Amino acid sequence: MNNKTVELLVGVFIIAGIAALLILALKVSGxxxxxxxxxxxxxxxxxxxxxxxxxxxxxxxxVQIGEVKAIAIEPKTFKAVVTLAxxxxxxxxPTDTAAxxxxxxxxxxxxxxxxxxxxxxxxxxxxxxxxTHSALILENLIGQFLYNVNKK
Amino acid sequence: MINQLQSLGRISIDxxxxxxxxxxxxxxxxxxxxxxxxxxxxxxRELYSVGILSLPIILVAALFIxxxxxxxxxxxxxxxxxxAQMGQLLALSVVRELGxxxxxLLFAGRAGSALTAEIGLMKTTEQLASMEMMAVDPLWRIxxxxxxxxxxxMPILALIFNAVAIYGGSWVAIDWLGVTSGTFWxxxxxxxxxxVDIVSGIIxxxxxxxxxxxxxxxxxxxxxxxxxxxxxxxTRTVVYASLMVLGLDFILTAMMLGDW
Numbered sequence: 001m002n003n004k005t006v007e008l009l010v011g012v013f014i015i016a017g018i019a020a021l022l023i024l025a026l027k028v029s030g031x032x033x034x035x036x037x038x039x040x041x042x043x044x045x046x047x048x049x050x051x052x053x054x055x056x057x058x059x060x061x062x063v064q065i066g067e068v069k070a071i072a073i074e075p076k077t078f079k080a081v082v083t084l085a086x087x088x089x090x091x092x093x094p095t096d097t098a099a100x101x102x103x104x105x106x107x108x109x110x111x112x113x114x115x116x117x118x119x120x121x122x123x124x125x126x127x128x129x130x131x132t133h134s135a136l137i138l139e140n141l142i143g144q145f146l147y148n149v150n151k152k
Numbered sequence: 153m154i155n156q157l158q159s160l161g162r163i164s165i166d167x168x169x170x171x172x173x174x175x176x177x178x179x180x181x182x183x184x185x186x187x188x189x190x191x192x193x194x195x196x197r198e199l200y201s202v203g204i205l206s207l208p209i210i211l212v213a214a215l216f217i218x219x220x221x222x223x224x225x226x227x228x229x230x231x232x233x234x235x236a237q238m239g240q241l242l243a244l245s246v247v248r249e250l251g252x253x254x255x256x257l258l259f260a261g262r263a264g265s266a267l268t269a270e271i272g273l274m275k276t277t278e279q280l281a282s283m284e285m286m287a288v289d290p291l292w293r294i295x296x297x298x299x300x301x302x303x304x305x306m307p308i309l310a311l312i313f314n315a316v317a318i319y320g321g322s323w324v325a326i327d328w329l330g331v332t333s334g335t336f337w338x339x340x341x342x343x344x345x346x347x348v349d350i351v352s353g354i355i356x357x358x359x360x361x362x363x364x365x366x367x368x369x370x371x372x373x374x375x376x377x378x379x380x381x382x383x384x385x386x387t388r389t390v391v392y393a394s395l396m397v398l399g400l401d402f403i404l405t406a407m408m409l410g411d412w
């Protein structure tokens with residue numbers, strides 16, 4: 001086999017490897033969803049975030065519009081501060097939007113559901129969502145239920 | 153009694169010597185003055201024989217392994233009514249484990265043994281010695297291009313294996329077993345992380361590639377220059393490389409699943 005064919009085939013081989021990496025990155029791990037530049041940040045503090053993790057989806061009316069970027073503890077209040085990266089196209093969220101931590105199905109993972117309010121002003125970059133509801137922790141609910149049943 | 157003790161000692165000394173020699177050999181191959189313009193054509197030729205000629209077996213194996221994982225997974229998951237999690241099962245098991253490990257085993261059998269036999273035959277027929285007589289360094293001319301070709305092609309082969317296996321599995325799951333295409337892919341994308349799963353798969357395949365190709369060229373270069381010695385060296389390459397791949401896989405998995 002002559003040199004040119006060999007070189008051509010090796011080039012195709014390398015390209016195939018890069019293509020496979022791109023397929024794995026984009027199609028399998030879904031890396032492309034939020035490239036980072038076209039987002040703005042909001043923060044929200046919760047009493048308890050349950051099992052919420054970084055990169056959990058943020059949904060508005062069930063549609064994903066962003067993801068959780070960071071989770072930290074507020075020093076004095078001991079609340080969990082969650083930083084959300086929201087798609088810049090969704091820049092018309094009213095200032096009294098509420099953030100709830102919800103669970104996908106009974107045993108699924110946690111996500112943040114935003115429910116818009118009625119204010120005239122919109123949330124901007126680095127604003128804080130004031131109305132929040134903590135995660136519903138199934139074990140606590142069962143505990144409270146059993147406690148109530150025992151009391152009766 | 154004394155004799156047995158002596159033979160035990162001899163075996164351990166031999167093992168240590170051979171590990172040390174292979175380490176020295178590796179450093180000699182790795183740390184040498186790069187002559188890129190003259191080495192590059194040699195590297196291309198070796199990439200062809202090590203990488204591209206291994207592609208058919210990798211592609212066929214990947215297709216069937218992906219399809220089998222999908223079939224088995226569906227059989228089990230359907231019992232719990234969880235066949236929506238098929239994508240997750242398939243992608244995680246392929247990207248984390250099956251891709252790097254199966255590619256490495258096939259690569260050791262297909263390319264590693266061929267390299268050992270090739271270099272071993274060169275040594276047996278004294279081609280390496282005559283090269284040295286002509287002031288051509290056989291480590292540069294023969295060993296280094298093969299080494300780098302193996303090290304480069306192993307992760308590429310593993311990536312191709314992953315992609316083909318996932319598409320093979322998706323074909324069985326979606327077109328044959330009737331899993332909904334949307335839930336299949338979105339569950340997969342939710343479960344697979346680029347950094348934690350795909351990059352660690354690539355790191356695994358790099359380590360496996362290094363171990364396999366090192367064993368292969370060392371065994372060929374160090375073989376006893378007879379027909380029997382060559383056949384032993386080839387066997388040793390496949391056995392040692394496969395065992396080291398499986399052992400290292402355990403260690404690497406433990407490191408990656410721990411906080412690393």
